[in-house]
Every structure is written in C-alpha cells, then in structure tokens.
Amino acid sequence: MRRWNDMMLKTKMFITFSVVFLLTVLLACTILYFKNVSDTKNQTYALSSTITKQFSRTVELYIHEMEAMSVSIFGDPLVQRNLLDHYETDNPVEQNRIELSLSSRLYTLMHPQPKVQSIYLFTLDRYAYYVSRSSGPKLTDSLEKEDWYTGHDYDYKKKFLLLPTVVEDIHDIESPKVISFVRSINRIPSRSTIAFMKININVDVFRDMLVQSDSNEMEKNMRVFILNDEGTVVYDNKNELTSGTLQNLSAAMLPGGKASSSELTWNGRKYLYTIDRSAYTGWRTAVLIPNEYLLAQIKRTQLILILVGLAAVMIIALVSYILSYHITIPLHNLMKKMIRVEQGDFSQRMEVRSNNEIGRLSRIYNDMLGSISRLINEAYQSRLAEKDAQLSALQAQINPHFLYNTLNIMKSISRIKGIEEVAEMSESLAELFQYSMKNLQHPVALKDELEHIRCYMNIQQHRFFDRFELHCDIPDELLQSSILKLTIQPLIENAIIHGLGKTKSGGVIRLRAHRSSGMLQIEVTDNGRGMDGEKQQELRSMLRTPILSGELDHDTRGIGLLNIQQRIQLFYGGNYGLHIMSLPGEGTTVKLEIPYLIPADGKGRDAHEYISRRG
CATH class of the missing domain: 3.30.565.10 (Histidine kinase-like ATPase, C-terminal domain)
Structure with a gap:
C-alpha cells in the first residue's frame, strides 16, 4: 500500500487502466484457449482413431494374404508328396531331389509376395527345408531349435501363430527384421500333422502400408506402434523400438488396457493416443500424436490476441499520459529542480505564479534551499578549519x-x-x-x-x-x-x-x-x-x-x-x-x-x- 501511495499520478492512472483492460483480455483469451484446446483434441482424437483403425484393418488384410499363401503351400500336392517322400527314404540322393523340388516350389509360391523374406518347412524328424529371397544360409535346421515349438504334443488351438519381430540373421548387421507366420501342415485327407511352416515377413511391409505426409507436421511427428499381447513392439514407424518394449507408458497402452483414447506423458513429452485391437491377429495398433503440434493453431490465435492486447495497452498508456500531464507538470518541474539540487546545484529556484498548493510548496522549497545553502557554507568553513588543525597536530607527531x-x-x-x-x-x-x-x-x-x-x-x-x-x-x-x-x-x-x-x-x-x-x-x-x-x-x-x-x-x-x-x-x-x-x-x-x-x-x-x- 505504501508503494502505491508513493507512485506518481501518471503511473497510477496507467496501471489502473492497464490492469482492468488486461484482465478483460486475459479472461477472453483463457475462455477461447480452453475452447480451442477442447475442439482441437476432439478433432485429433477423431483423426487418430481413423488412422488407427485403417492401419489395423490394412495389417489384418495383409495377414489374411499370408494365411491364404500358407493355405496354398499347405494344400499344394507337390509339397504334400515331397514331405511324405521325405519320411519314406534315407537315400541322400533322394533327399537332395526332394530339397530341390521343395525349394523350387516354395520360391514359386513366395515370388508374388515381395515382402516375404524366407519360408521354412520343419519336418517332425528334425530336418528343415527352406528358401530365402536373399539366398542367405539356412539359419536353423531343426524344429527343436525354434523357441515357439514346445514339443510334438503341442496343442495349436489357433490356425496360426504370429511371432514378435526379430533380426532374421543375428550374425549379419544388414539382415532385415522380420515377423514370423507359423502354422502346421496336415496330411490330406487324414489331417494328421506332418510338418510345420514358418513364413518370415520383412517388417518394412508395415511402413509401406502406413502412408504419411511429410508436409503435415502432425503426421510427420506422430508415432505408430504395433504391439503383441506380451507388450513387445512388433513395429515402430520410427524404427527405434521395433522388437523392443515400451517403457513408462500408462496402463491403457499395456495388454488388458480398456481405454481406446486418452493422454499420456512418455519420455518427457505429452501425447494424445488411440488404440485398436485386432481380434484376428491379436495385435494392438497405437497412434501417438505430440501435443505441441496440436497447439500450433491455438498459438497463432494467442499471438493475435497478445498483439491486440499490447496495442490496446499502448493506447491506454498514451491516453493516461495526456490526461495526467497537465495535472502533474508543476510537480514534475519541482522534481527536476530537486534532482539538480541533489547533484550539487543549489541555484535552482521555483517560479511562484500562484497562491495555491503548488505556489505555497514552491515558496517553502525556495526558503528551504536558501537555508540549506547557508548551512552548507558554514559547515564547509568549519571543516576547512578542522582539517588545518588536524594537519598541524599530525605534523607535530x-x-x-x-x-x-x-x-x-x-x-x-x-x-x-x-x-x-x-x-x-x-x-x-x-x-x-x-x-x-x-x-x-x-x-x-x-x-x-x-x-x-x-x-x-x-x-x-x-x-x-x-x-x-x-x-x-x-x-x-x-x-x-x-x-x-x-x-x-x-x-x-x-x-x-x-x-x-x-x-x-x-x-x-x-x-x-x-x-x-x-x-x-x-x-x-x-x-x-x-x-x-x-x-x-x-x-x-x-x-x-x-x-x-x-x-x-x-x-x-x-x-x-x-x-x-x-x-x-x-x-x-x-x-x-x-x-x-x-x-x-x-x-x-x-x-x-x-x-x-x-x-x-x-x-x-x-x-x-x-x-x-x-x-
């Protein structure tokens, strides 16, 4: 309160008008801000949900294609006959013929699918036939060496298994990451299992499915994940966490989560996210959009409001200055003269033009200045005399x-x-x-x-x-x-x-x-x-x-x-x-x-x- 009383009139008028106007502008900006944030979030949730569902459906369609391809291999007479011949002969020459025949047939069936990296056929007697698009070496030669296989009595309740993303050849740094489509091959028509099939699919197939626009900042910076029920990242559109796990995410992002859309903080950034789970593949598709790219439009609106507010404040400052100028000019002149006196110029005197409060104050100021000048002169002379006396006393010592x-x-x-x-x-x-x-x-x-x-x-x-x-x-x-x-x-x-x-x-x-x-x-x-x-x-x-x-x-x-x-x-x-x-x-x-x-x-x-x- 004391500081307010000590302020100049011009300052008080400026502060009062500015505060009232700024509070009005601030209230309007706050209401508009929260309204825009709510609308933007709703629109973003809708767009994110659409992207999530479309991508999830596209992935399902592709897995359907893989299932159809597996059925073609499953039911191919040449594949069936060669697998049965495999169990009936121990002749190396005959085994070599079977391997060449299966390789040729598998390559023919694999050729129309450019993202299929390799196909393995595992027999029940610890042998593997395979064909690879890269013509690389056979990476496994026995069913028992496969992590997903638990024994001959394994009960496959599903038509197929989808295995998490791995590097196909851990000894080759350039080897692509793949997901695996696994199913059993049954003998026709008895339906007894005679082999297992594993189709390795290059994970880049999901990148081709996800069409993103580099000109759109939101799509350019959004994160897209495919997760299995164990929480392993099957696919990451930034290729940073593929085959890894997501850390520090909310429960909704983990297996069993119920929410389909919400907000979360991950790695120090805030995101809006949506999730869709495919009943066919069992995978969960999640799309995360950074908040900062959602608020770009709101920030532009805020900038306009701030500029308008600043312009209004400047106008108010000018008006308040003009109004207070004629009121405070005599006091301002007195203040300038007192500043000069403070700097040592005691010749400053006020011109008395009236007998009002300002005139009386001016006369008192002039009288006070005369008294101060007289006292300073007396003190100066006294100080000179004291200094001479001190010098004389010190010289004697x-x-x-x-x-x-x-x-x-x-x-x-x-x-x-x-x-x-x-x-x-x-x-x-x-x-x-x-x-x-x-x-x-x-x-x-x-x-x-x-x-x-x-x-x-x-x-x-x-x-x-x-x-x-x-x-x-x-x-x-x-x-x-x-x-x-x-x-x-x-x-x-x-x-x-x-x-x-x-x-x-x-x-x-x-x-x-x-x-x-x-x-x-x-x-x-x-x-x-x-x-x-x-x-x-x-x-x-x-x-x-x-x-x-x-x-x-x-x-x-x-x-x-x-x-x-x-x-x-x-x-x-x-x-x-x-x-x-x-x-x-x-x-x-x-x-x-x-x-x-x-x-x-x-x-x-x-x-x-x-x-x-x-x-």
Missing part, C-alpha cells in the same frame, strides 16, 4: 623518537670511532630536518622523497652496518609523480626496527613503485620476522579507526602507520591509504596507494641517484 635514537647513535660513534663519521651523520641528519620541517603539508615529487630516504639510509647504515640492504625498483617515469612528504621513510623505518631489528645479516628491504588504473602504488617489503594474524588484525583495525587526539598506542609502528594513513586520507580522501600483508617468519609488505598526479613543472632524474650506494 612525526617521528620524535627518531631524533632521540639518532642522537644516541651520534654519541656512541663519537666515543668509539672519531669525528669523520659523526660529521657525515650530522650532515645527513641536517638534511633530514631541513626536508621534514619545510612545507610538510604540501606534496613533493617522488624523487625528493627518495633523496630523503637516501639521507636516512646513510644514518642507518652507520648504525647497523651490513645487517640489511635496500633495493629500489622505481621506473624513471614515476620520479615526478606527486606524493606527501614523509610517507615512505616511516615505512622503511618500521621495516628496519620491527621487521629486521633482530636480524644479524642478510636483511633485505625492497622499495617498488608502479602505476595502475590512475593510481600510484608503492610497496615496502622486508624479509624479517613478519607478524601473526592477531597483530595484523590489530593494525588494520587501528588504520580503519580515525584517531585525531594524541592518545595513541605505545607501539611506534602503530604511531607511524596511523600518522601516514590519516595524512593521506585527509589530503586525498578516504579511498586511499595503507594496506598490510604479512606472514610470520617470511616478512611484511606495506602497500601505499594514492592518486597518480604529476606537477606541471616537474623534471626527472634516474631513480638510482637517490639511493645510497650501500642501500
């Missing part, structure tokens, strides 16, 4: 303990080694003080900070001798980049005192600088003792917490780092400062990030000129 340490060194050296080294250290110390005390709040070129580090390292080398080395890697093009005074030297001092303080030899401090994405990044790395996670977390927390008073931790490392952090953020902003990375026993890296700036009159020299030979 810079490294007082360093002067103390240096004086102690000078005293020790003067007692042990003599005046020359004291003079050298005094000279370096004088340069340090001259650099530190002059215009500390103003940036200098990076080369000047390197010169200051040279003086500092000259003093430290007298103190620590060869216990550590300083390596500098600063490109010449960065020498003129701008940097605050005394931001690098305290980092090197921390590395010497806290990182390498207990190192007797082999200490290394590396000073690197590079430019990245408009930012100058300076890294000071030592190979000293490093810091544990708790100490790192303490320093990072301290750097994130501004401390403007003198109440600092006694750890001099913290004082130096915090001093640099505060000076950088006061001068450049809160997005810049120090980052600490350390591993115990492996050393510490302190990264300093500031904007990359170049003074207009800067001149550069080689970076190595600013580091002492021993550093």
Whole structure:
C-alpha cells in the first residue's frame, strides 16, 4: 500500500487502466484457449482413431494374404508328396531331389509376395527345408531349435501363430527384421500333422502400408506402434523400438488396457493416443500424436490476441499520459529542480505564479534551499578549519623518537670511532630536518622523497652496518609523480626496527613503485620476522579507526602507520591509504596507494641517484 501511495499520478492512472483492460483480455483469451484446446483434441482424437483403425484393418488384410499363401503351400500336392517322400527314404540322393523340388516350389509360391523374406518347412524328424529371397544360409535346421515349438504334443488351438519381430540373421548387421507366420501342415485327407511352416515377413511391409505426409507436421511427428499381447513392439514407424518394449507408458497402452483414447506423458513429452485391437491377429495398433503440434493453431490465435492486447495497452498508456500531464507538470518541474539540487546545484529556484498548493510548496522549497545553502557554507568553513588543525597536530607527531635514537647513535660513534663519521651523520641528519620541517603539508615529487630516504639510509647504515640492504625498483617515469612528504621513510623505518631489528645479516628491504588504473602504488617489503594474524588484525583495525587526539598506542609502528594513513586520507580522501600483508617468519609488505598526479613543472632524474650506494 505504501508503494502505491508513493507512485506518481501518471503511473497510477496507467496501471489502473492497464490492469482492468488486461484482465478483460486475459479472461477472453483463457475462455477461447480452453475452447480451442477442447475442439482441437476432439478433432485429433477423431483423426487418430481413423488412422488407427485403417492401419489395423490394412495389417489384418495383409495377414489374411499370408494365411491364404500358407493355405496354398499347405494344400499344394507337390509339397504334400515331397514331405511324405521325405519320411519314406534315407537315400541322400533322394533327399537332395526332394530339397530341390521343395525349394523350387516354395520360391514359386513366395515370388508374388515381395515382402516375404524366407519360408521354412520343419519336418517332425528334425530336418528343415527352406528358401530365402536373399539366398542367405539356412539359419536353423531343426524344429527343436525354434523357441515357439514346445514339443510334438503341442496343442495349436489357433490356425496360426504370429511371432514378435526379430533380426532374421543375428550374425549379419544388414539382415532385415522380420515377423514370423507359423502354422502346421496336415496330411490330406487324414489331417494328421506332418510338418510345420514358418513364413518370415520383412517388417518394412508395415511402413509401406502406413502412408504419411511429410508436409503435415502432425503426421510427420506422430508415432505408430504395433504391439503383441506380451507388450513387445512388433513395429515402430520410427524404427527405434521395433522388437523392443515400451517403457513408462500408462496402463491403457499395456495388454488388458480398456481405454481406446486418452493422454499420456512418455519420455518427457505429452501425447494424445488411440488404440485398436485386432481380434484376428491379436495385435494392438497405437497412434501417438505430440501435443505441441496440436497447439500450433491455438498459438497463432494467442499471438493475435497478445498483439491486440499490447496495442490496446499502448493506447491506454498514451491516453493516461495526456490526461495526467497537465495535472502533474508543476510537480514534475519541482522534481527536476530537486534532482539538480541533489547533484550539487543549489541555484535552482521555483517560479511562484500562484497562491495555491503548488505556489505555497514552491515558496517553502525556495526558503528551504536558501537555508540549506547557508548551512552548507558554514559547515564547509568549519571543516576547512578542522582539517588545518588536524594537519598541524599530525605534523607535530612525526617521528620524535627518531631524533632521540639518532642522537644516541651520534654519541656512541663519537666515543668509539672519531669525528669523520659523526660529521657525515650530522650532515645527513641536517638534511633530514631541513626536508621534514619545510612545507610538510604540501606534496613533493617522488624523487625528493627518495633523496630523503637516501639521507636516512646513510644514518642507518652507520648504525647497523651490513645487517640489511635496500633495493629500489622505481621506473624513471614515476620520479615526478606527486606524493606527501614523509610517507615512505616511516615505512622503511618500521621495516628496519620491527621487521629486521633482530636480524644479524642478510636483511633485505625492497622499495617498488608502479602505476595502475590512475593510481600510484608503492610497496615496502622486508624479509624479517613478519607478524601473526592477531597483530595484523590489530593494525588494520587501528588504520580503519580515525584517531585525531594524541592518545595513541605505545607501539611506534602503530604511531607511524596511523600518522601516514590519516595524512593521506585527509589530503586525498578516504579511498586511499595503507594496506598490510604479512606472514610470520617470511616478512611484511606495506602497500601505499594514492592518486597518480604529476606537477606541471616537474623534471626527472634516474631513480638510482637517490639511493645510497650501500642501500
């Protein structure tokens, strides 16, 4: 409710009109959709049922032809006489004559049926005569090797058997799939069984019976199956499941199912299906039609309705905008001016033309803007004064303990080694003080900070001798980049005192600088003792917490780092400062990030000129 109250008037009018109209269009589309779906399904069921019945009748007619062909073989006098001769002779020559005679006769009877692949005649004494259209080898020579045969006392209650689809020759990958028509051959006129006949029919005969139009998407994508009572696929028009079984189908598709038409989901797709069972063959013919091809016409109607609805919404949007324009234009102007004020332009003022609610609001806005401008100016002046005070306070904190340490060194050296080294250290110390005390709040070129580090390292080398080395890697093009005074030297001092303080030899401090994405990044790395996670977390927390008073931790490392952090953020902003990375026993890296700036009159020299030979 609050969001609705916060919306602009134009938006409210647009939403109200659009919702009412869209609900009306949606209701009409829904009614039309379900009506079209119902009509389309009924029409599809009718078409599918017609296809199923016609195909089932065509299959029956073909099996009738096979039965007629089997009767011709059954009753052929030559076949009868040769089968009887087979049982009456053991002479190989006579057997060969019988085989040639039967082969010739069977081929003559098979020739008018192009889809009959082969014919086998099995005698009861384990012998088989056969003829094949492909002239391939005899695949079986005994009745007992046939899966369908259960013994001499087998009771064939039917005129014939229809066996499931198999590959005729499992050893030949190009051998066709066939169904088998099996029946007994009885002696005429006694009716006693003298042999069995198996006619292998190429399963492609069903493909020729099923006439499909490739131009019709529905017929092109429908699935046609012939199933026997055991659920084996006799024929699949896509030739994917022939001789296999159908999985994940509804009970209506399985043997004993009662429904003749319904819907099912198979392999992730929805289908409408119809089933017809042939009382003659015992086979079930099923036709499955994908739902997606049924809804193509409905989708076209939906598209038209959607386009009409979108056009109406656009008209409503235009009308609502025009109606609300004259009502909301003063408020819109006020909003634009307030946006400009939000961006920092405080010169925006409303023109007061009336004394109504909008006029009063404009006068209040103008008065408020004047008050805000005055308060911002006062706060700005106060902030400048506070910043100057902070800089002055921070400058007074810079490294007082360093002067103390240096004086102690000078005293020790003067007692042990003599005046020359004291003079050298005094000279370096004088340069340090001259650099530190002059215009500390103003940036200098990076080369000047390197010169200051040279003086500092000259003093430290007298103190620590060869216990550590300083390596500098600063490109010449960065020498003129701008940097605050005394931001690098305290980092090197921390590395010497806290990182390498207990190192007797082999200490290394590396000073690197590079430019990245408009930012100058300076890294000071030592190979000293490093810091544990708790100490790192303490320093990072301290750097994130501004401390403007003198109440600092006694750890001099913290004082130096915090001093640099505060000076950088006061001068450049809160997005810049120090980052600490350390591993115990492996050393510490302190990264300093500031904007990359170049003074207009800067001149550069080689970076190595600013580091002492021993550093």
